Amino acid sequence: MKQLKSLVVVTMGGTTTFAGLSIWNGNExxxxxxxxxxxxxxxxxxxxxxxxxxxxxxxIRRELKPDPxxxxxxxxxxxxxxxxxLAAGFDKQAEAMQGLHRTGFGFVEIGSVTPQPxxxxxxxxxxxxxxxxxxxxxxxxxxxxxxxxxxxxxxxxEKQDRAIIGVNLGKNKISSMGDAENYVxxxxxxxxIADYLVINISSPNTPGLRGLQQKAELENLxxxxxxxxxxxxxxxxPPLLVKIAPDLSEDExxxxxxxxxxxxxxxxxxxxxxxTTRRPFDxxxxxxNEIGGLSGQPLKDISTQCIRDFxxxxxxxxxxxxxxxxxxxxxxxxxxxxxxxxxxxxxSFAFQGPPxxxxxxxxxxxxxxxxGYENVAEAIGKSA
Numbered sequence: 312m313k314q315l316k317s318l319v320v321v322t323m324g325g326t327t328t329f330a331g332l333s334i335w336n337g338n339e340x341x342x343x344x345x346x347x348x349x350x351x352x353x354x355x356x357x358x359x360x361x362x363x364x365x366x367x368x369x370x371i372r373r374e375l376k377p378d379p380x381x382x383x384x385x386x387x388x389x390x391x392x393x394x395x396x397l398a399a400g401f402d403k404q405a406e407a408m409q410g411l412h413r414t415g416f417g418f419v420e421i422g423s424v425t426p427q428p429x430x431x432x433x434x435x436x437x438x439x440x441x442x443x444x445x446x447x448x449x450x451x452x453x454x455x456x457x458x459x460x461x462x463x464x465x466x467x468x469e470k471q472d473r474a475i476i477g478v479n480l481g482k483n484k485i486s487s488m489g490d491a492e493n494y495v496x497x498x499x500x501x502x503x504i505a506d507y508l509v510i511n512i513s514s515p516n517t518p519g520l521r522g523l524q525q526k527a528e529l530e531n532l533x534x535x536x537x538x539x540x541x542x543x544x545x546x547x548x549p550p551l552l553v554k555i556a557p558d559l560s561e562d563e564x565x566x567x568x569x570x571x572x573x574x575x576x577x578x579x580x581x582x583x584x585x586x587t588t589r590r591p592f593d594x595x596x597x598x599x600n601e602i603g604g605l606s607g608q609p610l611k612d613i614s615t616q617c618i619r620d621f622x623x624x625x626x627x628x629x630x631x632x633x634x635x636x637x638x639x640x641x642x643x644x645x646x647x648x649x650x651x652x653x654x655x656x657x658x659s660f661a662f663q664g665p666p667x668x669x670x671x672x673x674x675x676x677x678x679x680x681x682x683g684y685e686n687v688a689e690a691i692g693k694s695a
Contacts, residue, residue: 334370339666347664355437355446362661363402366410371665373413379676381686384417386630386652387550387579389475389506393417393672394687395643398634398655399479399509399554400448404455405463412474415668420655421464422479423511426496428456429483432516436603440596444638445610446658448586449603451516452481457500468504478505479554484517491532495539503545510536513556513585515604521556526566529553533576550579555621557584557613557635564617568624580630583618583651586610607658611636615649622650622695638667640674647687648694 334346350358365371382393396418397411405421412419431453438447454460460478467473478501482493494510501508512523512532523532533553540551555567570576586604594609614635621631633651637643638659646654659667675687684690 339670342664342666347662350664351439351441354435355439356434359401359437359661362664363404363407366402366407366414369410369413371410371414374415374669378415378417378672381676381679381684382417382672384653384687387507388547391417391475391653394647394653395668395671395675396420396475396477396632396653396655397660398657399423399477399511400450400657401660403450403453405460405467405478408463408467408474408476409470412472414665415672416474418475418477418506418653420477420479420509421460422509423452423454423481423514424457424460424478424497424501425452425454425481425483426457426486426488426493427483428459429454429485438598438601438603440594440598440605440607442595443599443607443609444658444662445594445596445605445607446661447598447601447603447605449516449601451484452514454481457497461500461504464501465504475506477507477509477552479509479511481511481514482517482520490523490528491535494532494536498536498539498551499543502540502543502549505549507550507552507579508540509552509554509582511554511585513554515556515558515586515588521558524555524559524563524567526570529567530570530573530576533570533578537576537578552580552582552632553578554582554585557587557610557617558589559617561620564620564624568621571629572625578629580632580652581621582632582634582655583621584610584614584635587613589613606635607662608636608638611638611642615645618646618651619649619695622692627692627695637671638663640671640676640678643671643675644678644690645694647690648692650692650695652688652691 378392384391384394397416399420399422402421432451436449480497586606618633630652632653633646634655643654
């Protein structure tokens with residue numbers, strides 16, 4: 312009996328050690344077969360919180376192998392070791408930037424962050440569509456607010472080894488300020504510490520927000536926000552981007568393109584695109600009719616076409632970050648050849664965990680080499 316107990320202790324200890332090392336090393340098979348199936352047994356929001364906690368605690372070994380030179384990207388006077396970033400919505404409160412950097416992302420976008428703290432929408436507010444490799448969320452800009460998030464971003468920004476950090480700005484659902492002022496004070500607050508700023512006017516989960524994409528409203532908003540950015544007293548003005556929705560008519564796309572090409576509204580980039588309110592007819596999951604923004608595989612082709620449209624409409628003059636349904640190197644390559652300079656993940660990271668980042672980079676490098684490209688920049692817009 313004593314020997315049996317010893318065997319059990321040794322076996323359990325060995326199993327725990329193996330599991331810990333597999334998680335620490337980002338073992339793709341272990342994540343696929345054990346870690347991710349376990350997280351899918353949890354409530355989606357609980358799973359999200361657990362993932363943020365793991366990244367906050369840096370429970371993954373830093374990627375030892377440097378990114379291949381083929382993936383090196385220079386944009387806005389910033390050097391990205393690779394063009395694969397994390398979209399806003401995962402690290403909403405700027406708690407996990409260092410862990411995400413260690414995972415291998417070329418850049419990390421935190422937020423959306425609102426001026427004042429707010430709870431967001433009522434729970435449940437996030438739903439897995441496993442059969443469709445998709446997520447529907449209606450978080451509604453749950454945010455710790457400018458003050459709390461500012462301290463975390465500032466502390467991370469002072470580290471020598473850190474990610475390129477983008478700050479995604481949102482507006483409070485209930486505010487005594489005008490819409491533009493919500494964003495102006497965000498620019499004033501984070502302008503000196505963010506590597507780039509994003510004006511998020513395309514979440515479907517804040518009433519009236521997408522109305523800011525209409526031509527007159529957009530022109531007024533961007534001109535005011537750019538004016539605030541240009542008045543910042545800082546060594547380097549942060550690039551200013553606008554994040555747009557996929558659910559736009561052709562005329563609305565043309566209007567947006569015409570606005571952002573005007574001198575007084577010339578933003579430094581656009582993020583294409585946010586989640587969609589559309590529900591493709593072939594969705595299989597029980598949760599397919601939940602209200603909110605749909606992300607993941609069903610958004611992939613919609614997003615890629617939207618990128619292609621904006622690349623053409625802006626004649627390639629406005630850099631694009633492409634996001635929506637990226638789960639492989641091929642998906643990233645398609646976004647890039649459609650016109651994206653950088654690419655972001657969200658849903659595939661939620662479904663596959665940290666190993667997906669390194670796999671996508673490896674696959675993208677292989678594709679570029681097979682196509683005869685020495686650097687990813689050579690492929691931008693080739694299919695547009």
